[in-house]
Amino acid sequence: MPFVHERPLVIPLFIPHLGCPHRCVFCDQRTITGSGGQLPTPDQIRAEVNRYLSFTHKHYSSIQISFFGGSFLGLDQAVTLQLLDIAADFVDRGVVDSLRFSTRPDTIRPDRLADIAPYPVKTVELGVQSMNDAVLAVCRRGHTATDTIAAATRLKDAGYQLGLQMMVGLPGDDDHGAMTTARQLVRLNPDFVRIYPTLVLSGSPLARMHRSGQYQPMDIDACIRLVARLYLLFKANDIPVVRMGLQASDGLADPGARLAGPYHPAFGHLVHGQIVLDAICRALADMKAFPHRLTIGTHPSMISRVQGLNKRNLHYLQKHHGFKKISIIQDENIKPDQLIVGDQSIYF
Ligand code: SF4
Known part of the structure; x- marks a missing residue:
């Protein structure tokens, strides 16, 4: 079939x-x-x-x-x-x-x-x-x-x-x-x-507001964190979020078309990565003692979200929590919205 x-x-x-x-x-x-x-x-x-x-x-x-x-x-x-x-x-x-x-x-x-x-x-x-x-x-x-x-x-x-x-x-x-x-x-x-996310496009009236200082777009990291909260709100109410961020169309790929604003061609992936990173950090907050080595168990389909774009989640965890080594273990028995952080099972 x-x-x-x-x-x-x-x-x-x-x-x-x-x-x-x-x-x-x-x-x-x-x-x-x-x-x-x-x-x-x-x-x-x-x-x-x-x-x-x-x-x-x-x-x-x-x-x-x-x-x-x-x-x-x-x-x-x-x-x-x-x-x-x-x-x-x-x-x-x-x-x-x-x-x-x-x-x-x-x-x-x-x-x-x-x-x-x-x-x-x-x-x-x-x-x-x-x-x-x-x-x-x-x-x-x-x-x-x-x-x-x-x-x-x-x-x-x-x-x-x-x-x-x-x-x-x-x-x-x-x-x-x-x-x-x-x-x-x-x-x-x-x-x-x-x-x-609202972008300042060069042909829009917002471009004039931006040039005159009347409008300041969101910083991309703040925007990712906000959209992550929105995604989780809709998910909790069983409403699918089918897109986050504008498509990387030819028009937007041209830097001259965008004056400012939180644009990234993989914006949705960044949001999903942030959601997983937030979940890992919540689990770490409950840990009594930090090991030098962290193991994270995940469903195989979620591995890129656990790592984050260009492994930014792993770099964050190493920098801010001091882990010398982080091992990601793929397990089909773990649910897609579940993580095993150390010995803790959490859902996101
Ligand atoms: S296409 Fe949509 S966003 Fe653009 S002017 Fe019309 S209603 Fe407004």
């Missing part, structure tokens, strides 16, 4: 900064998507989907076409329907299972939901960013937390799979505010979330 990936294959179609009535202060979608800001033509969409399908030899649990990068239901109705018609044709032919898109909370209105009802849309992601109205206003989002609650409720009631995106390090926000936003997102019962 062939190996089947648990996750769906998502075929991304970018609609950069289209469908947005204004510009959020942190947004430079042309940089984020590496695209020129044009709506793809029907032929380009078909060619892109066929390109993905042609090199997809692996077997996925399902295949979705995804419109993202702008605000899908903020597009003109005729454009929305044309894009859905093109994508739905692949579903009708049985080569794609369903569709998904990202959109702003204030676009989830009854008339727009009626537009998409006849189409095989399975998943809708809302760009929430914050549940604090003061932060949303500073960011010029043009919607409120109440809009997000109404949108999430409508989507869940209509049976859509719901994804929520939040940001950390927004102007006017802090760690406490981000944790409060996360708790409010938990109450909306999403099927998954994404967490993005």
Whole structure:
């Protein structure tokens, strides 16, 4: 029997900064998507989907076409329907299972939901960013937390799979505010979330605020620690965090596109490594005496998280706790979220 990936294959179609009535202060979608800001033509969409399908030899649990990068239901109705018609044709032919898109909370209105009802849309992601109205206003989002609650409720009631995106390090926000936003997102019962650090992109209004000293981005280590706390909050509530940090797209890899902010191409890995390091440090705090040699037992799939990126966790433990030697023991019988630190078993 062939190996089947648990996750769906998502075929991304970018609609950069289209469908947005204004510009959020942190947004430079042309940089984020590496695209020129044009709506793809029907032929380009078909060619892109066929390109993905042609090199997809692996077997996925399902295949979705995804419109993202702008605000899908903020597009003109005729454009929305044309894009859905093109994508739905692949579903009708049985080569794609369903569709998904990202959109702003204030676009989830009854008339727009009626537009998409006849189409095989399975998943809708809302760009929430914050549940604090003061932060949303500073960011010029043009919607409120109440809009997000109404949108999430409508989507869940209509049976859509719901994804929520939040940001950390927004102007006017802090760690406490981000944790409060996360708790409010938990109450909306999403099927998954994404967490993005705020970056100062050169083409965004935030770049001007940064240059004038009005905005200072998060330090990357503080950002990693905050996102680790958010991840654990969502995990404790059985909500998968499917992404932490922006994709290392061509646009972001160009240093000229980013003026400042906590960007790292392996941001998610750094967060997972921090979570494991914090768990190890908690176990060490309970130890009565420190041996010179530390053994850490872990499930084989977790070894890179135990080591941390470039073995930064091991270097930290050697530097701050004085271990001369650290041995990592892989054991299939240890659970993926369990560690054996010395003779202590802990979960994270
Ligand atoms: S809604 Fe999204 S795509 Fe539109 S301006 Fe704001 S961040 Fe950019």
